Amino acid sequence: xxxTVDGPTASGKGTIAKALAARFGLPHLDTGLLYRAxxxxxxxxxxxxxxxxxxxxxCDFPDELLTEPELRSEATGGLASQVSIHPAVREALxxxxxxxxxxxxxxxxxxxxxxxxIAPDADVKLYVTASVEAxxxxxxxxxxxxxxxxxxxDMIADxxxxxxxxxxxxxxxxxxxxxxxxxxxxxxxxxxxxxxAVDAVKAALS
Numbered sequence: 001x002x003x004t005v006d007g008p009t010a011s012g013k014g015t016i017a018k019a020l021a022a023r024f025g026l027p028h029l030d031t032g033l034l035y036r037a038x039x040x041x042x043x044x045x046x047x048x049x050x051x052x053x054x055x056x057x058x059c060d061f062p063d064e065l066l067t068e069p070e071l072r073s074e075a076t077g078g079l080a081s082q083v084s085i086h087p088a089v090r091e092a093l094x095x096x097x098x099x100x101x102x103x104x105x106x107x108x109x110x111x112x113x114x115x116x117x118i119a120p121d122a123d124v125k126l127y128v129t130a131s132v133e134a135x136x137x138x139x140x141x142x143x144x145x146x147x148x149x150x151x152x153x154d155m156i157a158d159x160x161x162x163x164x165x166x167x168x169x170x171x172x173x174x175x176x177x178x179x180x181x182x183x184x185x186x187x188x189x190x191x192x193x194x195x196x197a198v199d200a201v202k203a204a205l206s
Contacts, residue, residue, distance in 0.1 A: 001026065001106040003201060004115035007128035008174060009077060009162050010135035012185040012193050016128055017110035019194040020201060024108070029100045031111035031118070032080060034093050036071040037061045039079025049082035058083070059092040074143060074150065074158060081162045084112075085169040094118065112166055115177035124204040125180035126197060132159050134186045 003020055007013040014030055021028035039049055041061040047054030070076060083089050094117075101107055101119040109118065115125035130138075136155040143150045166174040176182065181200045185193045 001124070001205075002101055002119050002122040003106075003108045003124045003126070004101075004119050004122045004177075004180075005108065005110040005126045005128060005197075006112055006115050006174070006177070006180065007110075008112075008130075008135065008166065009159055010139040011128045011130045012138075012188075012190070013110045013126075013128040015190060016126070016183070016194055016197045017108050020197055021108040023198055024201070026106050026108050027100070027103070028108045029097065029110075031093075031097050031109055031114060032077075033066055033071060034096065035080035035084045035089070036076045037065045037068075038083045038089060038093070040068065040071055040076050041065065042079065042083060049079050052086040052088055055083040055086045056088045056092060059089055074139070074148070074155075078158065078162065081165050085165060085171075087171045090117075090172055112174040113172035115180050116175060117172045120177070124201050125177050126183055126200055127176045127180040128183045128185060128193075128197075130184060130186040132156060132163065135159055 005013045005017040018028055038055060038058045038061060041058035042049045042054055045058055047058060049055060097109065097118045101109055115122055136152060136159050140150060140152045140155045181204065183196050183200060188196065
């Protein structure tokens with residue numbers, strides 16, 4: 001069984017995907033982490049994330065980079081959004097994501113183009129969203145608790161810019177697959193959001 005969970009930054013898709021993987025006994029891949037690794041590697045290479053050649057060269061990052069805590073930072077998230085607009089980067093990472101999705105027994109993948117590009121043949125497709133204000137407040141709280149100095153205003157601006165890049169890029173934009181089930185987490189807590197996702201998967205399978 002393949003389950004795809006797409007949606008914008010801080011919508012709750014990662015939390016939901018992890019919970020679904022645990023609930024249904026499936027391996028999980030946060031595909032956004034791959035793009036974060038590419039963005040981080042670009043900076044380690046003293047490259048430019050807006051330069052297609054620099055971004056493609058950074059796709060050859062070492063596997064241990066995926067455990068780097070800094071990949072979860074807001075700055076690296078912005079870099080991921082920048083490098084993801086390059087078709088060559090998306091092509092370079094496609095094979096890795098597709099292999100994970102089609103492994104024996106199935107998998108859960110979350111990202112922005114999983115149900116539309118990586119695994120359009122998935123058994124269950126979810127699209128998790130929330131208002132930009134709700135997403136900014138969540139991410140602001142996460143960064144504050146982690147001791148990072150950010151403002152809510154800057155967080156809203158950052159998420160708005162990422163949404164603009166992700167939904168308007170030419171290749172594999174962030175969009176709702178025609179057969180995806182929509183889950184709006186704007187007014188949902190963590191447990192309620194997970195419960196809604198589990199119910200959606202069960203309904204799809206039935």
